[in-house]
Amino acid sequence: MAVPSGIARKIRTILDVQDVPMTPPARRGGRSWLLHPRRLEVLLAAAAYPGLHLRSASRLLLQPLPSLRYHVERLVDQGFLERRRYGGRAALFASGMYPRTSERFLVAWEDPIDRAILLALAPRRTARADPIAKAARLALPALTVRLRRLDAIGAVRFDQHAVPRVSLTKPWRAFERECHERTGARLDRFLGLLERDDLHPAAETLDRGRVRITVDGPRSRIRFVLPLDPIARG
Numbered sequence: 001m002a003v004p005s006g007i008a009r010k011i012r013t014i015l016d017v018q019d020v021p022m023t024p025p026a027r028r029g030g031r032s033w034l035l036h037p038r039r040l041e042v043l044l045a046a047a048a049y050p051g052l053h054l055r056s057a058s059r060l061l062l063q064p065l066p067s068l069r070y071h072v073e074r075l076v077d078q079g080f081l082e083r084r085r086y087g088g089r090a091a092l093f094a095s096g097m098y099p100r101t102s103e104r105f106l107v108a109w110e111d112p113i114d115r116a117i118l119l120a121l122a123p124r125r126t127a128r129a130d131p132i133a134k135a136a137r138l139a140l141p142a143l144t145v146r147l148r149r150l151d152a153i154g155a156v157r158f159d160q161h162a163v164p165r166v167s168l169t170k171p172w173r174a175f176e177r178e179c180h181e182r183t184g185a186r187l188d189r190f191l192g193l194l195e196r197d198d199l200h201p202a203a204e205t206l207d208r209g210r211v212r213i214t215v216d217g218p219r220s221r222i223r224f225v226l227p228l229d230p231i232a233r234g
Helices: 009-014 037-048 054-061 065-077 100-109 112-121 129-136 140-152 170-181 183-196
Strands: 018-021 081-086 089-094 156-159 165-168 202-205 210-216 220-227
Touching (some): 009 037, 037 054, 037 065, 037 089, 054 065, 054 089, 065 081, 081 100, 089 183, 100 112, 112 140, 129 140, 129 165, 140 156, 183 210
Antiparallel strands (some): 018 220, 156 165, 202 210, 210 220
């Protein structure tokens, strides 16, 4: 199966982006904002990795930061993308897919070290810091800094008494449930973004909160797999 030209290899592989033969394309003629390969890959990255930092997106997509910022600006201006600052860094979100109250948790989840800590805590009601440090491969002082930050955003409760203990909070558990349960609503919102650009999206539900989406391209259809549950995606 052919792959669309211009889209970064890593995101093509992760999301299984393919060209599907089609004659003729159903979309109307003229400019499409999202069929520009650089803009399409940015939107796909923001939808698949909500809360992805701009610099992480640059590495993922192999786009130089000046070029990436330009395309992000265009997507924000057209209402396809939302960009907000968390912890002094710009985080990207596909418009309308997640409530604002979830964004701080999504940003933490997209940080590999924070995610390792949260995953280590997932099966435990409460835990001492030592086994979490071991699971996350962090020295205790580095873990303490991370836990304080996660405590500050409400993801964990960090008790720093004589024997430090940590647990996931009720808001974090509610966020996890919402990630699992609201994939349908997120799919509808993402399809709405594609429909705005007259791309005639069609969706097929897969496993683990994933969907296969096909859209009209200039000479063929473009197909990709999008994870809608960031917790199940890991």
